[in-house]
Every structure is written in structure tokens, then in C-alpha cells.
Amino acid sequence: NEYLHAYHSVLHLQYNKETNTLALNRVASGGTIASLLGPVAEAIAQLLVEGDATLVKQCEHPDCILWFYDRTKAHKRRWCSMALCGNRYKAAQFRKRSSS
Ligand SMILES: [Zn+2]
Known part of the structure; x- marks a missing residue:
């Protein structure tokens, strides 16, 4: 809540030249740490309210923090990513099996 309350944002109308469309985005106002962390706090709060907490998982690769x-x-x-951690893990397992 501390970061949610400290987050101040404004609506920003943005024109995309290539698609000739307008988009309405919410952007942080001010350059404080709180305004930088605000979108993260919002995403986490939204996940806590609308998401299923049992589906939040830590990557199983021992060197990964994601x-x-x-x-x-x-x-x-x-x-977190099959292309990164999944393949790294599989390659390590393969090296283990090959060397023994
Ligand atoms: Zn990972």
C-alpha cells in the first residue's frame, strides 16, 4: 500500500504514426522511486486480487531468482523461460550423465 499510495500517474494520449491510431496510456508523473515502483506495485496488487496465488512459482533452476x-x-x-533456464538445466543434466 505504501507504494500504491505514493504512485502518482497521469493519462497520456499517444499517436502511433505507423498504424494511425491513438492509445491512452497511464504514465508515471515525477521521477521519484515511488513513481518508478508504482507500476510494479499496481501489477502485484492486481495479481493478488484477481490472480491465483498458487500459480505464482519460482523458477526451478538453482541459479535463477525469477x-x-x-x-x-x-x-x-x-x-521462467524454457529457452534460458530450461535448456541450461537440461544441458547440465546431459553433461552430468555423459561424464559419469
Ligand atoms: Zn529461471
């Missing part, structure tokens, strides 16, 4: 929201159907996702 968490993710498991949107897979079976809810068995293990990695």
Missing part, C-alpha cells in the same frame, strides 16, 4: 505466473493448462511449468 518468479513467474504459470498460465499453462496443466500448471506444470518449471522455468
